[in-house]
Amino acid sequence: MATVINRPIAMPPVQHPDPSPMDDADLLGVRIGEPFRVPFLKRFGVDTQLGTLWLGTWGVLSVMLFLAGVGVQILGGLTLVNGDLGAYAHYLFNIQLLPPDGLGPAKSLAEGGFWQINTALFAGSVLCWAGRCYERLMRYHWRPYLFFAYLSAILLSATIWVFRPLLMGTWAEAPAMGLNGDLDWAQNFSVLWGNLYYNPWHMLAIFFLFGSTMLWGMHGATILATSAEGSHHEVAEIKDMHSGSHKSMLFWRWVMGFNANPKTIHDWIWWFSVGVVVSSAIGIITTGTFVNDWYVWGVDHGIVAQYGDMTRDAVNQRPVPLDITVNMSMPRP
Amino acid sequence: MNIKRLLGPLVIVCTLALAGVAQPLLDTARAAGPEKPVTGNNSPLGVGHFDRNPADAEKGYGPVDQAAPMDFSTQNANVPKTYVPGKLYNVQVLKQYSYATLLNQMNYYTQSLGVQCTYCHNVANFAYDTPTKKISRTMQIMSNQVASGWIDPVKKDYPNYSVSGAVGCVTCHRGAPRMAVKWNIVPVAYLDYKAKTTKQAGYVVNSMYSASKSLGVNCLFCHNTADFVSLQYYPTNKIAHRMWAMVDKINHQYLPANVKAVTCYTCHQGAKWPQALVTAGLDQTPVEAHASHPAVHENPGAHLASGVAH
Numbered sequence: 189m190a191t192v193i194n195r196p197i198a199m200p201p202v203q204h205p206d207p208s209p210m211d212d213a214d215l216l217g218v219r220i221g222e223p224f225r226v227p228f229l230k231r232f233g234v235d236t237q238l239g240t241l242w243l244g245t246w247g248v249l250s251v252m253l254f255l256a257g258v259g260v261q262i263l264g265g266l267t268l269v270n271g272d273l274g275a276y277a278h279y280l281f282n283i284q285l286l287p288p289d290g291l292g293p294a295k296s297l298a299e300g301g302f303w304q305i306n307t308a309l310f311a312g313s314v315l316c317w318a319g320r321c322y323e324r325l326m327r328y329h330w331r332p333y334l335f336f337a338y339l340s341a342i343l344l345s346a347t348i349w350v351f352r353p354l355l356m357g358t359w360a361e362a363p364a365m366g367l368n369g370d371l372d373w374a375q376n377f378s379v380l381w382g383n384l385y386y387n388p389w390h391m392l393a394i395f396f397l398f399g400s401t402m403l404w405g406m407h408g409a410t411i412l413a414t415s416a417e418g419s420h421h422e423v424a425e426i427k428d429m430h431s432g433s434h435k436s437m438l439f440w441r442w443v444m445g446f447n448a449n450p451k452t453i454h455d456w457i458w459w460f461s462v463g464v465v466v467s468s469a470i471g472i473i474t475t476g477t478f479v480n481d482w483y484v485w486g487v488d489h490g491i492v493a494q495y496g497d498m499t500r501d502a503v504n505q506r507p508v509p510l511d512i513t514v515n516m517s518m519p520r521p
Numbered sequence: 522m523n524i525k526r527l528l529g530p531l532v533i534v535c536t537l538a539l540a541g542v543a544q545p546l547l548d549t550a551r552a553a554g555p556e557k558p559v560t561g562n563n564s565p566l567g568v569g570h571f572d573r574n575p576a577d578a579e580k581g582y583g584p585v586d587q588a589a590p591m592d593f594s595t596q597n598a599n600v601p602k603t604y605v606p607g608k609l610y611n612v613q614v615l616k617q618y619s620y621a622t623l624l625n626q627m628n629y630y631t632q633s634l635g636v637q638c639t640y641c642h643n644v645a646n647f648a649y650d651t652p653t654k655k656i657s658r659t660m661q662i663m664s665n666q667v668a669s670g671w672i673d674p675v676k677k678d679y680p681n682y683s684v685s686g687a688v689g690c691v692t693c694h695r696g697a698p699r700m701a702v703k704w705n706i707v708p709v710a711y712l713d714y715k716a717k718t719t720k721q722a723g724y725v726v727n728s729m730y731s732a733s734k735s736l737g738v739n740c741l742f743c744h745n746t747a748d749f750v751s752l753q754y755y756p757t758n759k760i761a762h763r764m765w766a767m768v769d770k771i772n773h774q775y776l777p778a779n780v781k782a783v784t785c786y787t788c789h790q791g792a793k794w795p796q797a798l799v800t801a802g803l804d805q806t807p808v809e810a811h812a813s814h815p816a817v818h819e820n821p822g823a824h825l826a827s828g829v830a831h
Binding site for chain 2: 232289362376377380
């Protein structure tokens with residue numbers, strides 16, 4: 189029976205109707221720098237070449253906006269510490285530019301003006317970078333998977349920083365600009381709008397996140413394990429018997445009864461990765477707009493375990509010690 | 522196994538270790554240098570990490586310049602131009618004290634703050650009012666008001682939660698004329714209504730962690746997990762609410778408007794009960810509730826505004 193699996197399958201050779209001319213000067217555009225090798229990078233097991241860098245219009249614009257945003261961030265932070273560089277270093281992780289109250293323009297730079305400027309600059313920066321990504325893909329006539337993956341990440345950020353504050357009617361719902369601004373926001377968000385872990389979209393996002401890391405782990409480990417048999421020529425080898433890629437597929441099929449091929453494993457990973465940010469964005473946009481408190485929502489929808497009469501032991505129906513029951517029997521406000 | 526392959530990870534570890542060493546060094550260098558005022562926090566916390574107004578540095582905190590000429594036009598009528606040692610002049614708060622008791626009290630102040638007489642007095646004329654002397658008057662009144670208006674009622678209502686000892690100068694100062702400001706809290710009004718935005722929730726959350734760190738306790742010292750909001754379960758929650766209001770009062774009534782520096786940490790410093798309490802009789806300033814003292818109630822901080830930098 190086992191020999192059947194290795195039966196050769198006749199497959200036509202893969203045709204490349206229009207191979208991408210990677211070295212066409214028109215397609216490449218202007219590049220800066222010379223290829224530069226850093227042999228030290230070999231120690232980390234990565235490629236050693238740096239450069240050259242394609243100088244696209246969107247990329248230049250993106251970097252300029254980003255640097256302007258960093259400048260505004262440092263400037264605003266320095267006004268908070270009265271220009272004391274030592275204090276700036278000391279409070280580096282605590283310095284935050286807070287968003288203004290309400291939706292209008294901020295009253296002053298200190299009361300949210302810095303935050304609004306920074307939000308606009310960073311939004312422009314990431315959108316320009318998405319444009320750079322799209323332009324580069326289009327020059328090769330590639331399909332825009334990378335662009336849409338990056339766009340979905342931008343979607344989550346924009347939901348947190350812009351869309352949801354717009355729906356809620358105040359920029360104060362957005363995170364502050366700073367190194368731990370989003371950390372504090374996650375904490376305060378959970379405190380005010382109920383524990384986010386009871387948000388089903390958050391659950392789904394975690395499923396996708398852990399799932400994509402698992403898929404990445406499986407895929408990476410499989411390719412590394414069979415690289416001695418040439419499986420880094422993944423797609424080219426899909427038609428070949430007894431190649432590393434073919435043996436990888438057989439391995440997973442025999443281990444768990446199902447396998448992806450070198451193309452579909454990337455479909456799996458791509459959709460899981462995009463699923464993380466898209467489901468997160470849905471969870472964020474529904475918080476406060478449709479659902480006020482996710483823990484209460486969980487109680488209402490049967491997610492939270494209800495223990496019934498806490499004054500009685502569940503098994504023996506004996507009263508449980510007073511120090512546990514006294515607070516449960518108190519009326520809630 | 523090529524040992525050179527460990528070089529890369531080694532560089533990462535060394536960089537992290539260096540970064541870990543650099544921050545304390547940076548802090549030490551900062552602490553050694555002159556303390557620069559920090560201000561400009563745009564949050565209603567007002568103070569905290571960014572606690573000082575640069576203008577305060579020029580407002581006359583610090584030892585009195587003994588060589589500065591005395592200007593009697595700014596002094597009240599009780600200040601004599603020729604000072605005779607051994608007599609009491611211009612005593613406004615400690616009126617009941619005899620000369621000897623007053624000296625004891627003054628000695629206690631110097632020990633509590635770790636200063637000399639010259640920190641507040643011009644030794645050529647002890648009756649002469651200086652900015653630091655005016656501040657100390659306000660502080661005497663404040664200390665008495667805190668004891669009679671806030672601490673004593675708590676001790677009376679919650680005897681199980683009270684300890685012996687009283688709040689004195691040393692409870693906060695602990696041997697230093699100016700205290701470090703740590704772990705700021707929001708005004709008590711923020712605790713009395715539900716936060717409307719995530720930003721407001723952040724202020725309250727930060728303050729709660731400030732309070733718990735200041736007292737060295739966790740949330741459950743005051744809160745019930747089943748109902749964080751309600752005050753009805755634990756006495757500690759109600760006591761904390763009162764103390765919070767007291768801190769608010771101290772900051773707004775007894776400290777000048779631009780120095781709102783008192784937090785839970787100022788007294789507690791990591792202990793449930795402040796460790797540096799004084800025994801009865803040592804610092805029980807017998808103030809007859811000087812509620813009408815002009816420096817305190819009508820214009821908080823007026824004593825600083827009139828102070829001349831010296």
